[in-house]
Amino acid sequence: MNTNTNANRTNILECNNYESVKELIYTHLGISISEKDQEEFFHKLKPVMSAYNCKTLDELFQLLLEDPNNEILGEIANKITTNYSYFNRETNHFDFLRSKVLPELVAELRKKSTFKLSIWSAACSTGEEPYTLGILLREFLGAYYDNWIVSVLGTDISSKVLKEAKNAIYPLERVEGMPADLFLKYFDRVDPQTVKVKDEYKKDVGFRVLNLKHNGYQFREGFNAVFCRNVFIYFDEKMIDHVAMNVHRCLDKGGYFFIGVSETLGKRNTNYFEFIAPGIYRKK
Ligand SMILES: C[S@@+](CC[C@H](N)C(=O)[O-])C[C@H]1O[C@@H](n2cnc3c(N)ncnc32)[C@H](O)[C@@H]1O
The missing domain is CATH 1.10.155 (Chemotaxis Receptor Methyltransferase Cher; domain 1)
Structure with a gap:
């Protein structure tokens, strides 16, 4: 020793x-x-x-x-920045998405006959957050899911964690936050202590490498919501502003920006984002 x-x-x-x-x-x-x-x-x-x-x-x-x-x-x-993550982390954000964001957004999109939903999970580590989002969207849309073009993208700077994310194999304790019915529906047992996301649901989430420090993140279309949680605590104000501005550009009008519950965009960004609740902002 x-x-x-x-x-x-x-x-x-x-x-x-x-x-x-x-x-x-x-x-x-x-x-x-x-x-x-x-x-x-x-x-x-x-x-x-x-x-x-x-x-x-x-x-x-x-x-x-x-x-x-x-x-x-x-x-x-x-x-x-510690790659630790788990399913359904900071549940309030997912509850808010399910009970407030999606009902309004889906009704509005239906009116416009735009059957498209897209969410980005930035700094997603081993994939627990984007898979949680994928499951939430499937559950929310239910029987209508196949009528929609739903996309969930997970990005991270580390190709190693993204490889794990694509494999979608997890120690049991990281899935303990999932309600029992969803656990049974979306996961298979690998062994008593290990589970994996069922193959048919793995494809709901795409992954790619992205360094948040880079300029002008390139995406084909805007997102309805962006999650970028539990990484801002490691960034200084300048970097937080840089990410906030880039995310702002990638969000559709009125889109939501979720950061960690103990993180903040600071007063500096109030011209661009409305504070909604801890860790929840809306594009102005
Ligand atoms: C604590 S994890 C957050 C995982 C997930 N968002 C959550 O809240 O559970 C932090 C992640 O940020 C990623 N990260 C750190 N710096 C980054 C950067 N500049 N660009 C993209 N990802 C970064 C790390 O690789 C790590 O996987």
């Missing part, structure tokens, strides 16, 4: 590129790592080091400095 700690300390001390890496991470991810978080940051990178066969942090950082768009950047972002 002690030997390990010492070995890790040696790696950390061997890191000569840190200042450049810190700058690169801020430029490419909008995340600033304070001095007090430095050791924890190094600690979080251990799995990334072994995934890329790097014996020292310097080796890993060298790969990143040589090519800042290397997929390592995504894995580092993923480790800094």
Whole structure:
């Protein structure tokens, strides 16, 4: 145990590129790592080091400095911001979507004979959030589901978590937030502790890599709602504003923007978004 700690300390001390890496991470991810978080940051990178066969942090950082768009950047972002997620997380948001957003939106779209619904789950990690949304939309539309073009897109900076999302295999505890009837309908058991989303429902959700720090997110059409939850806590104001402005552009008029319940867009964005409830905003 002690030997390990010492070995890790040696790696950390061997890191000569840190200042450049810190700058690169801020430029490419909008995340600033304070001095007090430095050791924890190094600690979080251990799995990334072994995934890329790097014996020292310097080796890993060298790969990143040589090519800042290397997929390592995504894995580092993923480790800094913790990829933990689970089904039906922060249930109030899903209740709001079901009871307030969808009844109004679907009625309005029906009037216009536009049978299209589209939701984006940004920074979706291993896919629990977009699958929760896919299930919610199916349940909401019920027998009419097949008459609609429904799209749920999950994006994340890390291709590794998106691979897991596409597999849709989860430890049982991450699904415990789902009501029993939905659990039985949408999941298959893999073993007593593992479940998977049934194949016929997996296809309801598409996935792709997207770094929120990039400019002008490219989508063919606007979204009715965007979820981007539990990642703003790691971003500074400048990055939050950057994401908020880009999401604003991607939302249809009156579209909803969901962020984590303990996160905020700040007063700065009130010209563009109306605050509705904790973690819920509406495009003005
Ligand atoms: C805590 S998870 C959030 C998962 C889900 N939204 C939820 O609330 O359960 C944070 C995710 O943000 C992703 N992430 C971090 N920085 C990002 C960036 N610049 N662009 C896109 N995704 C990012 C990470 O890879 C990680 O999967």
